Amino acid sequence: MLSRKILLFGGKGGVGKTTLSSALALLISDMGRRTLLISTDPAHSLSDIFGIKPREGKVSVSERLDYLEIDPYRVIDEHIKRALESMEPFVSPETFSQIKEAMHSIESTPGAEEAAVLEELSKIVLENLETYDHFVVDTAPTGHTLNMLKTVGRVGGWLEELLKKRMEAQKFREAGGLKSRDEKILEVLKERRERFSRFSDLLFSRKTLFVPVLIPEKLPIMETGRLIAELERLNLKVEYLLVNKVLPPDTTDSFLLMRKEQERRYLKEIREKFSGLRIVEVPMRERDVEGIKTLKELATELGRRLGI
Numbered sequence: 001m002l003s004r005k006i007l008l009f010g011g012k013g014g015v016g017k018t019t020l021s022s023a024l025a026l027l028i029s030d031m032g033r034r035t036l037l038i039s040t041d042p043a044h045s046l047s048d049i050f051g052i053k054p055r056e057g058k059v060s061v062s063e064r065l066d067y068l069e070i071d072p073y074r075v076i077d078e079h080i081k082r083a084l085e086s087m088e089p090f091v092s093p094e095t096f097s098q099i100k101e102a103m104h105s106i107e108s109t110p111g112a113e114e115a116a117v118l119e120e121l122s123k124i125v126l127e128n129l130e131t132y133d134h135f136v137v138d139t140a141p142t143g144h145t146l147n148m149l150k151t152v153g154r155v156g157g158w159l160e161e162l163l164k165k166r167m168e169a170q171k172f173r174e175a176g177g178l179k180s181r182d183e184k185i186l187e188v189l190k191e192r193r194e195r196f197s198r199f200s201d202l203l204f205s206r207k208t209l210f211v212p213v214l215i216p217e218k219l220p221i222m223e224t225g226r227l228i229a230e231l232e233r234l235n236l237k238v239e240y241l242l243v244n245k246v247l248p249p250d251t252t253d254s255f256l257l258m259r260k261e262q263e264r265r266y267l268k269e270i271r272e273k274f275s276g277l278r279i280v281e282v283p284m285r286e287r288d289v290e291g292i293k294t295l296k297e298l299a300t301e302l303g304r305r306l307g308i
């Protein structure tokens with residue numbers, strides 16, 4: 001795990017993605033690795049878990065650990081603002097207001113949020129490659145994250161098309177002896193294409209590991225099966241499976257004994273279904289995980305079980 005640059009934690013809502021990704025980030029930063037923990041879930045909770053007031057940009061937790069919560073709506077707004085500014089001088093006020101309206105409707109388009117998160121994530125990772133040894137990503141629940149990862153390919157193809165068209169148009173203009181004001185746009189598009197292709201090379205290489213998190217219950221097991229199948233299709237590496245909130249072995253309470261019996265069956269199913277993976281169980285604690293002290297206790301336990 002420590003040989004990977006990017007560690008993506010994913011899974012169903014509520015299973016412990018934020019908790020375990022934060023614990024791992026704390027653990028490896030305490031071992032001397034410079035770590036940036038990034039949340040791509042619009043329902044952020046890193047500030048809650050670390051007990052720090054939410055704020056924009058990087059937040060420093062300790063000497064080697066920073067975290068950052070990506071706000072997709074801010075990213076989309078900035079995009080629209082920039083695009084509008086670049087258009088305004090060239091169109092009539094009437095057309096401009098129509099374009100403006102159309103652009104703002106993008107905000108609610110399906111996929112816009114995931115595309116914005118991806119854009120920001122790729123920037124953050126590539127701009128900080130030298131600053132950090134590891135990027136630990138606390139992702140949004142399964143569906144959103146898979147959409148985001150699929151966007152990598154789609155954005156690439158879309159940019160490729162756009163660039164081709166732009167370049168053809170420019171060739172014509174140049175042949176006619178006209179200097180194109182599109183040059184700047186072309187440059188921006190080329191830079192984005194370059195960035196996406198660098199990021200997808202990194203994402204789909206051995207430098208990245210996807211760590212699915214689940215709890216020993218029916219629906220999370222089913223969802224994890226679909227998640228892993230999709231990740232394999234996308235060619236993303238999976239090696240570990242974190243089974244969180246496993247009940248203590250020494251339960252005596254009759255209610256808990258029944259839960260434990262059900263859990264035993266699900267743990268067996270997990271071992272059979274995901275036999276190619278290293279399955280790591282994380283015990284359920286007496287209380288919620290909150291604040292650095294409890295996170296550190298969990299981090300030590302997680303490290304012991306992961307063997308790091």
Ligand SMILES: Nc1ncnc2c1ncn2[C@@H]1O[C@H](COP(=O)(O)OP(=O)(O)O)[C@@H](O)[C@H]1O
Pocket residue numbers: 011012013014015016017018019020045244245282283284285286287288289290
């Ligand atoms: N091992 C654990 N023991 C006890 N509580 C846990 C454990 N892991 C997570 N929790 C609690 O479960 C809740 C959901 O965890 P969270 O990390 O926010 O899930 P996700 O990010 O996947 O939605 C939180 O209240 C968290 O404190």
Ligand SMILES: [Mg+2]
Pocket residue numbers: 017018019041045138
């Ligand atoms: Mg979360």
